[in-house]
Amino acid sequence: MLAASVLLYDNPVSGNCYKVRLLLAYLGIPYERRELSVEDRSNREDVLGGLSPALRVPTIVLDDGRSLGESGAILWYFGEGTRFVPEDPFERAQVLQWMFFEQYDHEPAIAVVRFWVTHGRADEFADRLPERMEAGYKALQAMERHLERRLYLVGDRLSLADIALYAYTHVAEEGGFDLEPYAAIRSWLGRVAAEPAHVPI
Amino acid sequence: MLAASVLLYDNPVSGNCYKVRLLLAYLGIPYERRELSVEDRSNREDVLGGLSPALRVPTIVLDDGRSLGESGAILWYFGEGTRFVPEDPFERAQVLQWMFFEQYDHEPAIAVVRFWVTHGRADEFADRLPERMEAGYKALQAMERHLERRLYLVGDRLSLADIALYAYTHVAEEGGFDLEPYAAIRSWLGRVAAEPAHVPI
Numbered sequence: 461m462l463a464a465s466v467l468l469y470d471n472p473v474s475g476n477c478y479k480v481r482l483l484l485a486y487l488g489i490p491y492e493r494r495e496l497s498v499e500d501r502s503n504r505e506d507v508l509g510g511l512s513p514a515l516r517v518p519t520i521v522l523d524d525g526r527s528l529g530e531s532g533a534i535l536w537y538f539g540e541g542t543r544f545v546p547e548d549p550f551e552r553a554q555v556l557q558w559m560f561f562e563q564y565d566h567e568p569a570i571a572v573v574r575f576w577v578t579h580g581r582a583d584e585f586a587d588r589l590p591e592r593m594e595a596g597y598k599a600l601q602a603m604e605r606h607l608e609r610r611l612y613l614v615g616d617r618l619s620l621a622d623i624a625l626y627a628y629t630h631v632a633e634e635g636g637f638d639l640e641p642y643a644a645i646r647s648w649l650g651r652v653a654a655e656p657a658h659v660p661i
Numbered sequence: 662m663l664a665a666s667v668l669l670y671d672n673p674v675s676g677n678c679y680k681v682r683l684l685l686a687y688l689g690i691p692y693e694r695r696e697l698s699v700e701d702r703s704n705r706e707d708v709l710g711g712l713s714p715a716l717r718v719p720t721i722v723l724d725d726g727r728s729l730g731e732s733g734a735i736l737w738y739f740g741e742g743t744r745f746v747p748e749d750p751f752e753r754a755q756v757l758q759w760m761f762f763e764q765y766d767h768e769p770a771i772a773v774v775r776f777w778v779t780h781g782r783a784d785e786f787a788d789r790l791p792e793r794m795e796a797g798y799k800a801l802q803a804m805e806r807h808l809e810r811r812l813y814l815v816g817d818r819l820s821l822a823d824i825a826l827y828a829y830t831h832v833a834e835e836g837g838f839d840l841e842p843y844a845a846i847r848s849w850l851g852r853v854a855a856e857p858a859h860v861p862i
Contacts, residue, residue, distance in 0.1 A: 513762045513803040528754055530761040537754035553729055553738035556757075560731035561714045563765050602714040 465523040466491035475627035476531040477518040478661045485659040554614045558621035569596035571628045574635030607644035666724040667692035676828035677732040678719040679862045686860040755815040759822035770797035772829045775836030808845035
């Protein structure tokens with residue numbers, strides 16, 4: 461393929477965007493990046509209006525003009541039919557279970573705290589920080605308990621579930637989360653990072 | 662089938678649980694309900710430990726002991742292979758796009774405000790209420806814009822996307838959201854409610 465057939469509205473520090481870049485790298489799918497700020501969102505309606513319900517990155521546009529938002533949905537679109545989505549119906553649902561867990565419990569705590577801390581806004585949100593830290597550690601504990609007896613989140617190989625949860629877990633320390641007590645998570649992070657064609661955030 | 666092969670950990674006011682009950686009703690799948698409180702969550706670890714990462718309702722247990730949490734994953738497990746999940750790969754991803762949008766943008770605003778208001782806790786969360794109301798209206802606007810030109814959220818028939826977003830949208834007024842300006846949403850709510858085998862929350 462000479463030209464990229466996928467346009468990715470992207471941001472280099474967003475873990476949600478990184479999930480998509482990681483899967484596209486694993487799959488060898490070429491794409492074009494268009495960077496949007498995650499601080500100044502004033503142009504979102506102009507750029508992403510009609511392309512994505514929540515006007516967030518990542519959003520993709522295919523070469524026929526069809527578009528898709530939500531990192532989990534984009535992962536599923538490219539991942540279904542590959543080794544990253546199991547064929548067994550129950551395991552497929554388990555992959556989605558962890559992806560929904562990531563978006564509801566893990567990301568709104570760990571990614572949000574990381575954003576506040578790395579963008580110098582921890583003071584502004586000081587009243588919410590303890591509760592978000594506690595929620596983040598609760599999510600990490602749920603992962604740790606599960607990974608203590610497993611190599612990957614679902615089945616015995618890497619799936620979209622691992623890609624989705626790797627994204628913000630591997631940079632959780634940037635938000636002040638201490639991963640030291642989570643031996644199973646740290647071992648799993650190493651396994652994901654050792655995957656051939658892995659790319660850094 | 663004589664006995665229910667599905668056990669649903671459930672709560673009668675939870676929209677997330679209602680999504681599952683609605684789909685199981687559409688599909689004619691019998692199930693047994695076990696009610697958990699959404700106010701006193703002190704027994705969650707005892708009851709749901711090992712069954713569901715986030716220890717929330719809905720969680721299901723199949724008759725072979727396998728379990729699954731996260732409403733979106735449970736919907737996908739029962740919905741895949743039925744008329745509620747399209748066969749086209751892009752439309753499948755669109756269904757998931759709206760389901761992730763619901764869990765990330767819609768539910769944490771509309772369901773959370775409804776919970777505060779209906780459980781007499783609006784005063785306790787008064788400092789967060791305006792921001793959550795604004796986020797809720799933003800989610801409703803995204804739905805309205807999309808539904809203005811469509812009968813259903815994805816394709817031309819009811820899918821898991823509609824079931825997922827119907828659950829808390831149709832009771833949004835319990836949280837104080839005014840649906841009057843949202844003509845396309847109100848018309849769509851009527852269409853979903855008119856589906857044969859529909860059940861109330």
